[in-house]
Amino acid sequence: MEMTLTYLIGIITFAIGAFGVLIRKNAIVMFICIELMLNGANIIFMGVSKFKGLIEGQVIVLFIMAVAAAEAAIGMAIITAFYRRRGGVEVDKADLMRW
Amino acid sequence: MPLQDAYWPLILVALLAFGFGAVSVLLSSLLGPKKPDPIKCSPYECGVEPVGNARRKFFVHYYVIAMLFLIFDIEVVFTYPWAVSFKSMGLWGYIEMVVFIVIFLLIYVYVLGRGALEWE
């Protein structure tokens, strides 16, 4: 029961994140949703690690946290650069190139 | 070790922590020069004026510092599990951590050299 619940929370967190990325237009909110997706995966790793008694899952979570931090730093830099050029962080402002 | 004895180190550390804090506050108030001015007397709010319009813009510099903080913050995430299993990892674990920290030191030198921490 607990195990299913943990997996379910992981899946729901991931789904909320993925859904948010698809419907939101603000680059920063999209990025927050992506972090939510990563945390959904993290919850699953932790759940498996706890209920199957495997320690690797926890190590993997540390790696993912580091990756998420690096992504956040670089993402903020890129979004700032875009904001300076286009005066907004809405992704529909990114329309210089299509087809 | 009986349970109550196991807590002694904890109490000791707590006393040390309080003592250090109290002594440093006391010493700085005794030894430090006192030149009050309006800015110094205002409540500390991370460098921003505490009262005013909440919708004003932040300096980009805050974001740069925040990004750097994020990166160095994550370093600590890796040192916790290392500290817990320090003994069982032996010399090799120690060398690995030294390499890891040296890389962070290089980043710090780079950040300093690029002038990302200068407030202007």
Add this chain to the structure above:
Amino acid sequence: MSAINVPVPNLSAIVPEILTTVLACFLLMFDLFVPKDRKRVVGIVALIGCIFVGAVTAKYINEHIVTFSGMFILDPFSVVLKLLFLLCDVVVILISLRYLEIENVSLGEYYALLIFATVGMMIMASANDLIMVYLGLETMALSVYVLAGFTRMTPKAAEAALKYFLMGVFISGIFLYGIALTYGVVGSTGLPDVSQYITLNGFKNPVLGVAVILIAAGLGLEIAMAPFHFWAPDVYEGAPTSVTAFISVAPKVAAIAALFRIYIEAFNLMAAYWQSILWLVAALTMTIGNVTAVLQNNVKRMLAYSSIAHAGYMLMGILAYNKLGLAALAFYFFAYCLMNIGAFGIVIYLRRQNIVGDNLEDFKGLAQVHPMLALVMVVFLLSLTGIPPTVGFVGKFLLFSAAVEAGFYWLVAIAVLNSVISLYYYFKIAKVMYMENPEVDVPLSAGMGLKVAVFTLGLLTFVLGIYPHPLISLAQRSISSFF
């Protein structure tokens, strides 16, 4: 749970990675001491460093070491790929040296980021564990996102970086989820463990089926395979041309190699399942790439679509799942690196004041202005189309025959049809170069490095097309650890 017991890993397996990391860190430090107008020195140091690392890496070509508790593998295939990445670096640095000065972004970080991206790709090539693949992918991708927006003052580059970043991070989240699902089912992320689990329990578990698709999706973004190709044309157009040359080759090769290793080592028993998906994906990728390229008037964008199409051809190498397929894939990686970076090099060659060099008009009458350059461009175009006597022909021939050997007749038919379509748009460029008169007479002003790079690549594309033996023997050696 017991404490982690870390055995000392066999460090000789990661000597290339260590050296590359040291090189990148050194470049960052070295850059601090180089004055602003002489950043070219950093590039030259990076160049020498890459050649040195390549020379050391080449010594490991016959080794087969598994280390870091089976997470990391050094085999001939990975060594050959590492050499390819370093070759890409060398060529890209050569074509960037002067280009960056023209674009006014001559910064030392450019070279450091290239090398950091290379570290990530090397890890991907050697990863024997899904998490290692993920970490390598992120190391590479994060460096490449920054490179894509390196000319940050131009709005197009900022837009390209944003698009690339959002897409890349989103899809890498999906990839990670695929890994999490695999870990949940198998209880390990090691490729051999997954294979062992499937051997013991069969693959009735539908979660594994989902994981196979999610993992392909995650790597599919870097490969730019349909339906994850939408970002590619925009990013390739907006990014600085030298970076476009890099990201159209190296990350793509790394991702295909990682996908290959995952499918062959971990999901080998599910071959029929992933082959049925990948078949469709490969056919879609090459068709979308070629058909859309026909409509383009911007050469960078056209080459972007053509590189999508080439990803489709390369997927055939994984699909074939036989000895010839892998050898053909390794061969095609090199062929693709030579001809694609070469073609982008020519676009850079045309970059001069106020002219970006990526419009079809900029190629007008190139045969009169600079006959040698036009000739080299024709060699690259022939090679990209797959017409003898070029290295692209040999590569395509090997790939197609591998697919035929595996019984994918329809796919090969589609691929051949696609090659015919590609002939049209590649020769649109050739036609403009030879049949029309030049419009502007701003002289070409290429630097030494660019000249050397473009003409050497042209020569290699031609010579290896006539005498492909050295490359074929290298490709054959690289497959010795599989099958």
